[in-house]
Amino acid sequence: MTTAPDQTATDTPRLGRKRDLSRDPEILEAALDVLAETGFERMTIDEVAARARAGKATLYRRWPSKSELVIDAVACMKRGAYDLSSLPDTGTLRGDLLAMIKEPSIADAERKMQVMAGIVSMLSKSPELADVAEEALVAPRRAAHRVLIERAIARGEVPADVDIDLIASVGSAMVAHRLLVERRPVTRAFLVSVVDAIVLPALGLSEKR
Known part of the structure; x- marks a missing residue:
């Protein structure tokens, strides 16, 4: 009488080493x-x-x-992005925008733009990379600025008919130009000048309002 092979030993799949x-x-x-x-x-x-x-x-x-x-x-890089529920609330749009300008956020913006520079040649070749770059490097700051502008509209500080998406993108665009085209460092003074000379006037607000 022939003994049947041990089915348990032969049929049970062997698990590879778990990835660390x-x-x-x-x-x-x-x-x-x-x-x-x-x-x-x-x-x-x-x-x-x-x-x-x-x-x-x-x-x-x-x-x-x-x-x-x-x-x-x-x-x-999307991790650690702005918590939209706890953005600065100083009572004015300028105050809110300036409260977001901190040394860690400046360093983070510079690093993101350096990474963007590193992948720029690949963006047209890899739609997946372009989508990831947009979501991780650009969208978080734009979303935060959108919340601040919408808040200013709600309190009557800013007209309701402004192009929120366009203006919310200005800060990131100026940082990118400064770092990638001019090859100059992003400083607090530069970011304040963007707020006062570009963002606020585009929203119909005078400087330092």
Whole structure:
């Protein structure tokens, strides 16, 4: 009599080694640093692995291509975006806008624009990357400014017929031009001048109102 094979031993699938995702944030931060410094074309997986002190094989198991790594890295920049429920509320639009200008936010804006510069050549080739960049690098500040402008409209400070979306995009556009075209640092004085000389007049408000 032939003994039937052990079905338990042969039919139970073997599970591979579970991926360790605990180092993902550190690797993605390293990817952003390299991307900001070198741009997408010159960025290498080797350099990211070295910066993160991780094995190159670890990165390739998690992100089979450089594009996938960059998309995930850029997407993670959305974390820590403005909490729209706790924006400054000083009683005036100018006060609110100036209250948002803090050293950490200035440094964050500069880094985002450096990352944007690093991927700009890829945006037309990768719609997915363009969508991620818009959502992570541009949309949060625009959304915050939109809330502040809408609040000013509600209290009668600003006319209701203004183009909110256009004006809410001005700050990010000016920061991008300053960093990427003029190659000059973004300072508090520069951001205040954007508020007073461009944003407020565009909303029908005089400087320092």
